[in-house]
Amino acid sequence: MPTIYIGIGSNIGSREANCIKAVEILREKGIIIKKASSMYETEPWGLKDQPKFINMAIETETELSPEWLLVVTQEAEREMGRQSIAKWGPRVIDLDILFYGDMIVEMERLKIPHPLLCERDFVILPLSEISPDKVHPVSKKSISQIAAIKKPTSAFSTQKGMKMSLRARRAWQSR
Ligand code: AMP
Numbered sequence: 506m507p508t509i510y511i512g513i514g515s516n517i518g519s520r521e522a523n524c525i526k527a528v529e530i531l532r533e534k535g536i537i538i539k540k541a542s543s544m545y546e547t548e549p550w551g552l553k554d555q556p557k558f559i560n561m562a563i564e565t566e567t568e569l570s571p572e573w574l575l576v577v578t579q580e581a582e583r584e585m586g587r588q589s590i591a592k593w594g595p596r597v598i599d600l601d602i603l604f605y606g607d608m609i610v611e612m613e614r615l616k617i618p619h620p621l622l623c624e625r626d627f628v629i630l631p632l633s634e635i636s637p638d639k640v641h642p643v644s645k646k647s648i649s650q651i652a653a654i655k656k657p658t659s660a661f662s663t664q665k666g667m668k669m670s671l672r673a674r675r676a677w678q679s680r
Pocket of ligand 1: 575599600601602603613614615616617618619620
């Protein structure tokens with residue numbers, strides 16, 4: 506089974522709890538959770554005038570094709586009450602497929618690796634925690650190389666999220 510990385514973000518309501526709930530929903534839908542990063546509080550990207558985000562990343566496995574995985578992640582977003590919203594606007598949950606093995610997907614509604622992955626601290630930081638050696642199939646650079654080149658633009662405070670995430674991680678990974 507391919508190793509797949511999914512980015513998770515929330516900036517509405519109980520942000521940490523929303524991220525944890527999203528992982529639970531994915532697990533209930535049959536996605537195998539292998540690793541989960543800490544949570545990071547990040548400045549909003551794109552549209553600045555909105556609350557800060559909590560972001561994390563998970564390493565998963567599934568037999569689902571990339572297209573079906575997108576259907577499942579979008580279903581999970583809807584189940585959590587996500588509405589159609591402004592591009593880069595506030596959201597109760599956001600699930601992005603970052604990598605699907607080394608596959609490159611260039612469809613109108615699905616692009617993998619996620620196109621803005623290398624530019625976003627909120628993706629690179631959690632990914633470099635759980636998978637620093639993962640090589641980007643297009644740039645051929647590892648996540649830790651990308652993190653080293655990139656200038657950090659966001660402020661992070663991980664304390665609170667880290668504790669919740671550790672508890673949840675133990676539960677997911679022992680199943
Ligand atoms: P966003 O508002 O960032 O959640 O973007 C959602 C849109 O991005 C959806 O219409 C998806 O079809 C599209 N999309 C393209 N590539 C991806 C990807 N790798 N993961 C998740 N959504 C994607």
